[in-house]
Amino acid sequence: MDSLLLVVPPGTAGSVAPDTVVAGLPLLRRIVLAGQRAGFARVLVQSDPSSLDRLLGGTAAVALSGTARPLTASRCRIVILAANVVPQPRWLRALRESEIEAERLYADAGAAAVIDTDEPAAVLAAAASCRGVGHLVETLRARFDWTDLKADDAGRFPLATASDTGGAETWLLRSLIKQREGFMSRHFERKISLAITRRLAVTRITPDVMTLVSLAIGLAGAPFFLSSSPAYQLTGALLFLLHSILDGCDGELARLKFMESPHGAILDFWGDNVVHVAVFACMSVGLSFAQEAPWPLALGALTVAATLAAAARESSHIMQDTAVGVDAGWMARLAEAFSSRDFIYLIVAMSAFGKAHWFLIFASVGTPIFFLLLLSIGARRRA
16 A cells, blocks of 8 residues: 655644754754655655755655645555654654554644545645645545544654754654663763764764764774773773764764665774774783783784674674563573673773773673674574
């Protein structure tokens, strides 16, 4: 069944302008991009064609007119959304995929409606002549049986005035927190990275640029672990921590502005692992100097090899963000714990006493275990 997102003005006095910027994107463009990300085959917008070109260039949106037609003459799922509502793609996807009764209108209080109909052209014609979403819903209620739409309000943020954009941006930023987060990452790093991302969103800085900045900072911190001096080690550890914080900004910025890409995810993933390899390698050389013995080099080689092997094994899942469920086995839960980057705070603490090198011993045990866990989990999934 075809699906169509129909964006209609709210039709109320003092409505938010479609070019109001919300987290770096004009409101109307954000709505259209969310609809595309949610999988709608077509997005129609009731708007002046000139403003459509200005705000929606490069998108698949089409201006609604009296002659607009659906993709086919068969049944079509039409989701109607007020142009002052900031939606999450997952919320729109839920409306697109929900099971509803055909030829029945599901509508809420003037912000959204859903209908499966064999007469999509009639709905579009009504939309083209209506003054706003409330007027459209009332018109469709006179034509179809209707019931209240039970939608998750957590997936959308209506804007009453332009002053509500700050609240909408905060809401959008909170939604960027991944399911797979360590304790310190969620409660410390994310607060900083989200604040940075909020300021980056209104600039032309791209996610790839942030990835490269983060990579450069992480690599700059690695050589400090060649020294046994607490001052040098702490400097390296703090640069490593800054790398970890900024490493969150690239993904946040990409998701916030619908700029995700496979190459960006690969660059982010391998950039992070290259920094880890550089830090572990410098720790092994520094510990070898301090102990005047070769055995730390063997530990470093083991840690680097296990880190790269685990990264190669995990790289096929880098575009996914799935948390371990309550029914997950102990190996999956242990692998989830090993993947956390909260270990950086232990390195910071050890560096303050000039003992960062000794973290290599923990890493030389933990990284091979993590790799073996990934192999075992993969084997069980294939079985």
